[in-house]
Amino acid sequence: MAIIIGSLAFIDEISVKTNRAKTTGWAPRGLRLIKHSPFGHWRIQTFIGALRHDRLDAPWVIDGATNSTTFDFYVETQLLPTLRAGNMFILNNLSSHKSSDPVRAVRKAGGCFLFLPPQTTQFEPLSILKSRYPINKSASVSVKQMIHVRFSTVYNSE
Helix, strand or coil, X not given: CHHHHHHEEEEEEEEEEHHHCCCCCCCCCCXXXXXXXXXXXXXXXXXXXXXXXXXXXXXXXXXXXXXXXXXXXXXXXXXXXXXXXXXXXXXXXXHHHCCHHHHHHHHHCXXXXXXXXXXXXXXXXXXXXXXXXXXXXXXXXXXXXXXXXXXXXXXXXC
C-alpha cells in the first residue's frame, strides 16, 4: 500500500474570481472608505497542482481558466520535471485534460493518467483540502487523511 500511495498524485485545479470583491462599505462619517482588491484586474485566476500524500508537486497559477492549451503547457513545463517512473496521476474527467499530447508525454516518461468516472463531483482534492482541514495541522497529515478517506470513498461507491 505504501508503494502505491507514494506513486499516486491527484491533479486538480481551483479557481478564484477576483471580481467578487465587495465594492461598497461603511466608513466613519466624514471619512472616505479606502480598501484594496487583490490584483484589481477583475479576472479569473486558476491554481493547478499535483497533490501527493506528503506534498504538493508542480504548483502553478495561471491568469484565466484552464483549457487544453494551458493544461498541455502545465504538463510539459511543470509536471514532467517532477515525474518519476511509475507515477500515476488521477484527474477529473474534463475535456481539457484529455488532450493526447500530455498523455503521450507522461507515458513516455514512465507514468500514466487515470481519469475519474464522470459525475464524480464529490472528489475534488484541492477543494476538499482547502475547506475541510484546518491550516494549523501539518499538511502531510491532512493530505494523507484526505487520500485515504477519498480514495476509499470513490472505490467503495462503485
